[in-house]
Amino acid sequence: MNTLLSIETRNAVLLKMAVLLEREREVLIATNKKDLDAYNGDDVSMYDRLKVDNAKVDEMINAVKHLASQDDPVGVERFSFKHENGMQVYNKTASFGTVLIIYESRPDVTVEAAGIAFKSGNKILLKGGKESLRSNLKIVELWHEALQEFKASNQWVEYLQFNRTETQSFLEKPTQKVDLIVPRGGERLIEFVKTHATCPVIISGRGNNFVYVHAEADLDIAMKVIINGKTAKISACNAVDKVLIDENLPNKDTFVKNLISKLKTYNVEILGDAAISQFDDVDAFKSDAIWYEEFLDYKIVIGEIESTTDAIAKINTYSGGHSSSIISKNNDEAKSFMENVDTAAVYHNASTRFTDGGQLGLGGELAISTDKLHQRGPIGLQHLVTNKWYIHGNGQIR
Template sequence: MIKILDSNRAKIIEANKKDLDLYDPTDRAMYDRLIVDDYKIDTMIKAVKEVKDQEDPVDKIISEIELENGLKIQNKTAPFGTIMIIYESRPDVTIEAAVLAFKANSKILLKGGKEAINSNLVLVECWHEALEKHDLPTDLITFLNMNRIQTQEFLIAPTEKLDLIVPRGGEKLIAFVKEHAKCAVLISGRGNNFMYIHDDAEWEKTIEVMLNAKTQKISACNALDKILINKNIDQYSSKIQNLRQIFMTNKVELAMHSSLADVVPSGNSFEKEEVWEEEFLSMKAMIGAVESIDEAIEMINMYSGGHSSIIMTEKTKAAKKFMEQVDSAAVYHNASTRFTDGGQMGVGAELAISTDKLHHRGPLGLEQLVTNKYYVFGDGHVRD
């Protein structure tokens, strides 16, 4: 597959150009997710190499015990079986999801978005060529070219047994899958990530982390959207004005919440409360003020997508409290949310960032793409 991807660069980029010609040029986040260039192909090849070099995750002993009655019991990792992933925009998922499932001894059904159809079809052709070279059935990696109605019908009455579905996209997609699926669904949740600036936060460090989290890649689910600043921070008013200027300089649209009315010049518009729940996926951020770390934790747990949250503080005790009490898959102390990524966290290629608490939370890499099975060895044992 590595060789096939490398030798088909021109064909892949040409197919991607057909998709790009149809996209909305005002949607920068979509463009970031959709584009395939030589760099993107390099990252696809890197993902395949990383997974190839990882240890086989199947048939690993989790635990083993011999009971007093002589029964020997092993708990070992096992393949899921058939995994379906539903995703939007990103052709690189066609590579990462498939290579992970293949290595984990599972079949995968790829339901990519219509906006990347030409790119995805070529990439699946590459997969099938690789499988055929090793006399393996091509239906191990299957692309489902379905519209919304056909997808709904497939979820309600699948033509084959499904063991796990991973919807990777916005809230509407996730709700759609949860409504119709008949098997286990692992949620790759929305972002809407928060930063809380504590009253002792080091300001230059805070600005650097904030800008990276907000602007480094706006299309990512780990991008920053909301900022809560403690009103007791030194030079509170001037720091609010400083934030406004910094975001303006970096071309980030800023929504100032009404909690900042005492320091924001008159005429500045205040957003409605429901905006706290919105994932922007754009050069937009929202700032609000809180009286305490407890208020910040309460707001984050109420409004965020449960993905990634940051506290900026020099107080270890405050950081510990925040990280223990904020209900997110990843919690950060003085670091950007952009690190919530399989490669950045040492997991390697990922299927998704799970915001579920079962079966796994956080980057869903190769080791997490298995279930388990008990092997019980006896010699005519019967239970009394």
């Protein structure tokens, strides 16, 4: 078992990572270019997540620097109680132990998610996708250099070069202790991990996020939020896939025409229900099953809805439990929507693209959980801990 590293050592390793990422910037981008050249898939969002450029390296450097500046999440007192027999009882945060992160095509996860788990006092096991192997191994090399600089064991960050069969076998019968598994990727990966894992799994689920344009919406805000949510980053799980437009919206036809026109400038494929598919440039969808789909593509479904109550019911039936937004000038309607929609993040007059650890004040995130235990939404530093009871006595017996 690795003894918990002091917070000074953990921070020093993170700051060293920032230096090393800057030093190896060109090498990392060149190494990633080999991964990009070898990628023969046609998944636009996968390619986008795989790519490491200067901006991505800047993000990695900022992530580890920010982590180093944050308070230690381990040993924080959550509760204290003085027993009538004189014992002093504390409940404090504690690291999980070993966290396995299984992910696809995202070399930045090898820095940011691993950094969060490391700062939280955990040993990290990384299992990345084969498409990003060169990039990931280069980053793990930097982790090891940073750890060695402060006489910490390389075992704190370990990369598992497993194929699918070996991964399944490890999930079912781990050859070392694993306390928590975090899958980062598409629904197939998450389902695979859930099916085979024998220890707790944090489900970083699908997006399929909705925007509801209420009858009392500010139409400029509605337009901005939908366009941003759909087109800013199609590979993000916080992107928008579905729009519900209140049938009582004043100037509804004009708004819909303007929205279609704007989406078309981004080459978004637009599918609509019976009411919306009457408009030019909108195709009718074949089946209601499309409401369940997460697109990760330049594709959107727009439908008409009768009321806030119906919008809530539709979102709760079809969404991935990630994010939803209401555009309305009516605060009571917005309150009702936000209280009753069953998603990890709910927005009023703002884009779902903010469901992100950095944007919501956590600094970064290990994952965005669509489960309700033990944490929902972005999982930041302060959430990647469990707890432990500390009881001090002087001979008390029961």
